[in-house]
Amino acid sequence: MPKTKEQCEEIKEKMKNRILESSIEYFAKNGYSGTKITQLAKYIGIGQGTLYIYFANKEELFTEIMKKLNSQNENGLENLVKVKMDSESKIKLISESMVENIKNKSIIAYSFALNIRMVQEQSADNQFTRSYENIPVKALRDIILQGQQEGSVIEGDPYKLSDYYWSVVHTLALININSNENQTLEVNWLNRILLKDK
Amino acid sequence: MPKTKEQCEEIKEKMKNRILESSIEYFAKNGYSGTKITQLAKYIGIGQGTLYIYFANKEELFTEIMKKLNSQNENGLENLVKVKMDSESKIKLISESMVENIKNKSIIAYSFALNIRMVQEQSADNQFTRSYENIPVKALRDIILQGQQEGSVIEGDPYKLSDYYWSVVHTLALININSNENQTLEVNWLNRILLKDK
Amino acid sequence: MPKTKEQCEEIKEKMKNRILESSIEYFAKNGYSGTKITQLAKYIGIGQGTLYIYFANKEELFTEIMKKLNSQNENGLENLVKVKMDSESKIKLISESMVENIKNKSIIAYSFALNIRMVQEQSADNQFTRSYENIPVKALRDIILQGQQEGSVIEGDPYKLSDYYWSVVHTLALININSNENQTLEVNWLNRILLKDK
Amino acid sequence: MPKTKEQCEEIKEKMKNRILESSIEYFAKNGYSGTKITQLAKYIGIGQGTLYIYFANKEELFTEIMKKLNSQNENGLENLVKVKMDSESKIKLISESMVENIKNKSIIAYSFALNIRMVQEQSADNQFTRSYENIPVKALRDIILQGQQEGSVIEGDPYKLSDYYWSVVHTLALININSNENQTLEVNWLNRILLKDK
DNA sequence: CATGAATGAGTATTCATTCAT
DNA sequence: TATGAATGAATACTCATTCAT
Numbered sequence: 084m085p086k087t088k089e090q091c092e093e094i095k096e097k098m099k100n101r102i103l104e105s106s107i108e109y110f111a112k113n114g115y116s117g118t119k120i121t122q123l124a125k126y127i128g129i130g131q132g133t134l135y136i137y138f139a140n141k142e143e144l145f146t147e148i149m150k151k152l153n154s155q156n157e158n159g160l161e162n163l164v165k166v167k168m169d170s171e172s173k174i175k176l177i178s179e180s181m182v183e184n185i186k187n188k189s190i191i192a193y194s195f196a197l198n199i200r201m202v203q204e205q206s207a208d209n210q211f212t213r214s215y216e217n218i219p220v221k222a223l224r225d226i227i228l229q230g231q232q233e234g235s236v237i238e239g240d241p242y243k244l245s246d247y248y249w250s251v252v253h254t255l256a257l258i259n260i261n262s263n264e265n266q267t268l269e270v271n272w273l274n275r276i277l278l279k280d281k
Numbered sequence: 282m283p284k285t286k287e288q289c290e291e292i293k294e295k296m297k298n299r300i301l302e303s304s305i306e307y308f309a310k311n312g313y314s315g316t317k318i319t320q321l322a323k324y325i326g327i328g329q330g331t332l333y334i335y336f337a338n339k340e341e342l343f344t345e346i347m348k349k350l351n352s353q354n355e356n357g358l359e360n361l362v363k364v365k366m367d368s369e370s371k372i373k374l375i376s377e378s379m380v381e382n383i384k385n386k387s388i389i390a391y392s393f394a395l396n397i398r399m400v401q402e403q404s405a406d407n408q409f410t411r412s413y414e415n416i417p418v419k420a421l422r423d424i425i426l427q428g429q430q431e432g433s434v435i436e437g438d439p440y441k442l443s444d445y446y447w448s449v450v451h452t453l454a455l456i457n458i459n460s461n462e463n464q465t466l467e468v469n470w471l472n473r474i475l476l477k478d479k
Numbered sequence: 480m481p482k483t484k485e486q487c488e489e490i491k492e493k494m495k496n497r498i499l500e501s502s503i504e505y506f507a508k509n510g511y512s513g514t515k516i517t518q519l520a521k522y523i524g525i526g527q528g529t530l531y532i533y534f535a536n537k538e539e540l541f542t543e544i545m546k547k548l549n550s551q552n553e554n555g556l557e558n559l560v561k562v563k564m565d566s567e568s569k570i571k572l573i574s575e576s577m578v579e580n581i582k583n584k585s586i587i588a589y590s591f592a593l594n595i596r597m598v599q600e601q602s603a604d605n606q607f608t609r610s611y612e613n614i615p616v617k618a619l620r621d622i623i624l625q626g627q628q629e630g631s632v633i634e635g636d637p638y639k640l641s642d643y644y645w646s647v648v649h650t651l652a653l654i655n656i657n658s659n660e661n662q663t664l665e666v667n668w669l670n671r672i673l674l675k676d677k
Numbered sequence: 678m679p680k681t682k683e684q685c686e687e688i689k690e691k692m693k694n695r696i697l698e699s700s701i702e703y704f705a706k707n708g709y710s711g712t713k714i715t716q717l718a719k720y721i722g723i724g725q726g727t728l729y730i731y732f733a734n735k736e737e738l739f740t741e742i743m744k745k746l747n748s749q750n751e752n753g754l755e756n757l758v759k760v761k762m763d764s765e766s767k768i769k770l771i772s773e774s775m776v777e778n779i780k781n782k783s784i785i786a787y788s789f790a791l792n793i794r795m796v797q798e799q800s801a802d803n804q805f806t807r808s809y810e811n812i813p814v815k816a817l818r819d820i821i822l823q824g825q826q827e828g829s830v831i832e833g834d835p836y837k838l839s840d841y842y843w844s845v846v847h848t849l850a851l852i853n854i855n856s857n858e859n860q861t862l863e864v865n866w867l868n869r870i871l872l873k874d875k
Numbered sequence: 876c877a878t879g880a881a882t883g884a885g886t887a888t889t890c891a892t893t894c895a896t
Numbered sequence: 897t898a899t900g901a902a903t904g905a906a907t908a909c910t911c912a913t914t915c916a917t
Contacts (some may be wrong), residue, residue: 095897116314120891121900130899141891155887171404199397199452202459237473243465254452257397267441275435276470293880318908328882333909491901512710516887526903531888574826593794595851633869639861649792650753651850663837668870671831689876714912724878726914737910862885889907892909896899 084260097111099137110259111196111260149201152194153213161240162168164222170230172279185256186270195256197243220245228276236277248276297335300325302388305317305346309394312356315342347400352390355416362420363383368428375421376471383466393454403472425475434475446474495533498523500586505546507656511541517593545597548590553614560618566626567674568641574669581664585611591652616641623673632673644672678703693731696721698784701742705854706789709739743795746788751812758816764824765872770869771817780849787848814839821871830871842870 085262110118120141124131138144159180163173186192223245230236237244252273259266293334303325308316318339322329335344355380361371420444428434435442450471457464501523506514516537520527534540555576559569570591580587619641626632633640648669704712709751714735717723732738753774778785781785817839824830832839846867853860 114312114314116312119889124900131891132897132899135892136897199455200454236445239469240465241466243467246465247470250452250456251449254397254448258448267438267444269437269441271437272445275473289879296880317906319906328911329908330883331881334880410917487900494901510708510710512708515885517885527887528889528904529902532901537887583733595848614788635863635865636861639863642861644865646852647845648847650844654796654844662841665833665837668835668841671869672866692876713910716880725912726878727876729913730876878915878917880914880916882912883897884910886910886914891905891907893901893903894899895901895912 084250100202102134102137103148103151105143107152107190107193107197110145110148111193112201114200121168152197154177156191156194160219162223165226168265170226171207173226174230174277176276178270181252181273182270185259195253196260199253199257220249223248225261227271228279235279237279244277284473299337300332300360301346301349304342305388305391308343308346309391312398347395350395354392358417358420362423368424368431369433371424372475373472376468379450379471380466380468383457386458386461390454390458391452394458396471397451397455416429417447421446428475433477437475442475449474498533499544499547502540503548503586503589503593504542506544507589510596516672535657545593548593552587552590554608556615556618560621567631568621570616570626570673571670574666577648577669578664581655582661584656588652588656591649592656595649615645619644626673631675633656633675640673647672684804689818696728696731697742697745700738701746701784701787703786704739704742708794727729729769732847743791746791750785750788754813758819764820764827765829768821768824768871769868772864775846775867776862776864780859782854789847790854793847793851813843817842824871829873829875845870846858
């Protein structure tokens with residue numbers, strides 16, 4: 084029984100997502116050069132050939148992963164900025180959320196680990212190094228700015244502070260993803276990066 | 282016989298060191314899988330064959346680099362612990378020294394960048410993941426302990442705090458090594474990881 | 480799934496055999512060190528990569544060849560020993576069969592040529608040097624023993640005579656495999672190694 | 678104190694001979710491709726560079742070895758032909774001499790082992806395959822011819838019988854050179870290749 | 876002359892990509 | 897479509913030869 088075009092598209096879309104999802108974890112753990120297509124396919128549970136039906140080559144697969152990740156991270160934060168709430172609470176919310184993500188090795192944690200890897204791969208056009216243009220950096224910058232006016236956040240260039248905050252979050256994600264035991268990680272550590280002691 | 286045995290040994294030792302030194306930078310920038318022997322040899326300015334006179338294979342070269350780096354990092358810190366000085370000053374000294382190292386892209390900065398990479402390479406016996414046994418982690422733990430008694434350092438497990446401090450330092454090194462522009466980096470950021478606000 | 484598992488296994492087995500078969504000739508002609516993988520692959524008519532799907536490396540390929548050959552040689556002879564027939568006839572049968580094999584450059588001839596090479600390669604576990612344990616040596620020893628009782632075979636240690644007989648057969652095979660012209664070779668020469676003149 | 682030209686030449690000649698002598702053994706044991714210059718030099722007890730003072734390259738060294746060997750083997754046999762003595766005695770003398778050479782692993786034994794190797798290396802211009810032109814083959818042919826007239830030697834083409842006799846001698850040499858234990862080897866075996874039973 | 880460290884052409888091996896089934 | 901065996905370009909490693917000392 085031939086399927087309708089829509090059904091067909093849907094099935095394709097599902098497979099593509101399955102590949103992307105699984106690849107994130109594998110790339111995050113092994114890096115770009117360290118990821119071998121044969122092993123990746125085995126890890127996903129498909130034949131190598133199948134990968135090439137959905138993605139032109141290894142690089143395209145990787146690029147699509149990065150795109151997917153970046154778009155996912157951004158939504159929540161952008162909304163948080165607009166909410167009426169004091170900066171301190173926003174920062175605490177973000178930190179809690181990040182610690183949660185990292186501890187659960189969520190897809191966002193993998194995305195952070197991968198971002199660190201991107202710093203290392205020479206591919207010139209990686210998102211993380213151009214971080215000032217990143218939406219999370221921008222969003223946090225706005226929150227920091229608000230917090231400095233409210234007196235809860237330490238002094239300093241808000242852009243750089245934001246960048247620094249995210250760097251730390253990324254590292255902690257990387258370390259947790261790559262170590263077998265669950266690494267300790269305190270919400271307070273993250274908060275203190277930006278918030279003054281009382 | 283053209284040279285005495287001593288001279289000969291000396292020359293060999295020099296070459297080995299030259300290879301190690303240059304390889305650190307290359308591996309730190311490109312990672313293990315990303316480092317190709319042909320390119321590495323060209324970067325060092327020697328033939329590929331020469332590498333194999335001094336190191337059995339790529340992996341051994343990498344391992345020897347890690348050994349060398351770890352032994353280098355440890356000396357200064359061990360001594361600092363023994364000095365009579367309040368903990369706060371010690372931490373400030375360490376932070377200043379680390380910021381300096383990172384900004385100047387010193388060999389220690391490269392060593393940190395490489396250590397982060399080691400977390401990623403599966404090679405079971407990497408130093409950084411077994412960080413509680415590392416001398417820098419131990420040394421800083423002692424200083425933190427002292428600081429908590431003196432009231433200058435925030436509460437928390439000294440081992441984990443030390444581990445966290447070094448994680449941040451490592452990432453900042455990695456980011457600075459791998460980005461072309463000089464990344465901003467404030468001594469105060471590092472200090473606040475451990476020290477209470479006044 | 481394009482093929483059943485059984486078909487797949489069968490195809491793989493065929494390819495492995497094709498590689499083994501062709502490699503025997505190539506190794507026999509060129510020796511271990513003299514055989515270059517690129518040329519061997521071209522000779523077989525496959526890509527170099529394909530070789531590495533079936534064999535971990537050059538040495539494993541060579542070892543598997545030797546295993547295959549040794550098992551092949553042994554069957555016919557073992558049976559001959561059990562047959563009711565006077566020793567002289569058995570020896571004449573063996574000699575005729577060997578001359579035939581060598582003249583036709585059969586797979587057995589290649590196996591002999593390779594065996595001589597094995598004597599030379601240092602690899603400790605070669606079959607030919609441990610020849611007293613070889614089935615052909617043992618089988619012929621039994622025939623010689625029988626012949627000495629029947630009075631048709633010359634005096635001497637049956638083991639050593641057997642070993643000597645096979646040495647000659649091996650060399651003649653080697654020489655014929657490696658020379659372009661067909662070398663002369665008389666059945667009578669082989670017979671007289673063991674059989675008394677009438 | 679500068680030496681006279683003659684002394685200088687003499688020293689050079691001595692070194693060249695030392696290299697040739699030692700190389701024979703090494704090549705005989707390891708073959709052409711299997712012989713690595715670095716190891717050969719170590720075996721001889723000189724630097725690799727020194728080899729290249731006396732021989733243009735590996736191949737020339739090998740060729741010179743073969744030349745040296747062939748000229749050495751030939752003298753004794755040529756003379757034997759001319760001696761007044763019945764063929765049977767001559768053959769027995771040769772066989773005894775060969776057995777002796779092989780058992781003692783004399784230079785001639787090495788030369789035989791090397792000759793077998795030459796059959797295997799593709800180099801088109803090897804002496805052993807063009808054996809009908811070899812002096813030992815020719816010399817023995819004459820002795821066989823004489824023996825056939827005297828009735829002591831079996832029937833058959835004297836050239837081919839001679840060739841066959843030497844093939845056997847060569848193999849036995851090869852096997853003895855390459856095995857650690859001393860292989861058994863009976864003079865009578867060699868004699869019976871050519872001589873009729875009484 | 877003698878040396879052995881340095882070299883790079885040559886070889887073994889890996890891995891992204893293709894393609895017949 | 898999905899597969900995984902086959903491929904060969906890219907990469908790690910070896911070894912004959914050179915050359916500064």
